Amino acid sequence: MAIVTDSSARDMTPAAAVPLRHDIVPLSQRVAQVAAIASADADSVDKESRFPRAALDAARQHGLLGAQIPVEFGGEGASIYDITEMCYALGRACASTAMIVAMHQTKVACLVRHGRGSAWHEQLMRRIAGEQMLLASSTTEGNNGGNIRASAAAIEVTAEGVSLVRNATVISYGAEADGVMTIARRASDASASDQVLVVFTKDDYTLTPTLGWETLGMRGTCSAGFELKANGVVGQVFAEPYDRIHAQTMTPVAHLSWSSAWAGIAAASVERAQAFIRKAARGADGQMPPGAAHYNSAKMSLLKLRALISANLDAYAAHEYDDRGLGSLEFQSAINLLKVEASDLAVATAMSAMRACGLSGYRNDGDFTVGRHLRDLLSAPLMINNDRILANIATASLMSAVPSSLRD
Template sequence: MSTSTPLAPVEALPGVNPCRDDWSARAAVIAEVAARHAQEVDREGRFPAEAVQAMRDSGLLAAWVPQSLGGPGLSLRQIAAMCAQIGGACGASGMIFAMHQIKLSSIVHHAGSSPWYQALQKRVVAEALLLGSVTSEVGVGGDIRRSLTHVVRDGDRFKLDKHGSVVSYGAYADALLITARADEQAPPNGQVMVTVLKDQYQLEKTGGWDAMGMRGTCSDAFMIRSEGACEQIFEAPFAEIIANTMLPVSHILWSSVWFGIAHSALLRARTHLRSVMKQSGGQLPAAATRLPDLVARVQVLHARLLSAATRFEAAMAAGQGALPMSLTTDLTLLKSTMSEGCLAVVQEALTTVGFAAYKTEGAASLGRHLRDLHSAPLMINNARLIETMSSFLLMDPLQFGLA
């Protein structure tokens, strides 16, 4: 590992004009590439290298970087739409894109004034760096608000070793954002977040990722040994980062990926029914009567997601600091609602289509969609979220106006 990795300012990608360029068209190109390789990525459980390269080529890995640092400075809703578009083509590719943007949002909103982090954002623009995350840890399960390991400081340098139980695309990332206790005396929840670059850490694989779904995320377990300069440690405590940015953005962008998968399932079901109707000389298939309910479910999920994203975006623009309890509750319930609702849509679509959806091959196949979405309720387990929200809801006024 290098003893020092200075981040000199670099120029933005040439020719990038956030006002002129059609970013949604770039996302469509990524989605097309992701769709072309999705079945192979799923079958082989391999990293979606082609889709991620398309992300790099598009400039969209820098989507969240503000224009003042050479990035597109896209809005949360624009990025959410891209997550849905890519996720509908390949769930694993969409989730990788979403997780990267979640990490980038934490940097932009909580370390943006640091010279080191400003230079890092410029490198994300110029070099299309892929950011990974090490928040899980062997010994604490999925409770990312607690850490066993701690940062060891020595003057202006630090060392940090952590055993991550699930490190999505860790072997393919260009930098990792790692959580740990601030020091040896800090309690388990006294955490900080640290960014380390690829030449500042070593990975030792300790567990594989032969999973039911989201296979292309390659979420292996790793022992990570890292070192760097103390300026790479976020000044803001992790409790602040996760409450005000990381968790809300995670819930919105994850939900967008899941929605994209559910929407894809709806479109496959409709296409299949139209094909059956054409083959039968225009006679409406009996299963087509399920379609109105399926569409209505997707519409409800879309409205729920759009409402939450709009509210959070408004709160960010207002710069209120800590989020209101009502918004925190809304965004937490969004995760459980979307994870379960999108899964239910795909299950209903599979029933609507029948055995053509049950097969692993063919345009109507929904096996990958179903398996990918079974991960959704488990990413920050819904049971843990509901338990936390129960006490909040007893204090929330629960007012719902229509005006």
């Protein structure tokens, strides 16, 4: 059955979508309000494997989806620090909500950095700010195993515009999004790595379901497979080659946002372990339970994870508009290794938290359950597989210098 998208399906006028005065209510406060709604809905989102609609509706209402859009186009000009804090806070509340927002914000970052000067893309920025449109991501295709630097489908350019037919094995929250950003070969005779980035809005495409989404964790991201058929105008294709967009924005922002979401999930598991240890100690006249040592391990893993993200955030912010710095071997190696290390540390943190809680953490009911957090985090090393990343950057890692001092 085809899902025929319809841009009129939701009242998305600026007045209806954004009733709050965002210049008065701080972004952090609005994020906290959305996180509270996401937290209350997280268990049922996981159990029912459904899109976290209440949380995303709240995110629209509070202007989160357009926060990163520059002020000149109607947004707030939120920084990478603001976005990663948003992902961390939402991760503590609901993993699926956090990952959806992280993926959306990555697409918006590409639009903001690489869409300036394009009338079509600048108008889309205004729409995202005004209508709080949700952008989905389509980067996984066919049997490429998550290798987003090789595309099978190609953009077809005709006198009428551009078209694309793509077998997307995963389009996260694709059926719920207001638009989709995807990569494709520049032309039918281009090599797999000669790619462009293009964005389509909901009235440009149809989605035909091909694969379901029955998974261990991250169930609310609804990352089903679809055949994407899209038609648009030439202006919807980004002028810059995708390899530049990938290195300068897509990879850094994705890895920083994902890692922040994972850190938030891990922090929620540590918080439950802390509550369990405190309760157990009170019931034993202050004597620590056997799991206390595992709580310390969880806390230490979380500290390492936060420090790792912070260091890479600072590095990205320092070079955000320095093409040479972003393209350096040192930066590219570090930002790719961030994804690998952060995903492993997040899983280790939740595992230690579960061991700290013992059977209470293993159970799916009760105040100290950590099962959902662990299941959600087990997706992290597999989302663009860590083994693929390590293999791809092996040569670059060997060529980059080993720091000669603590200050390098």
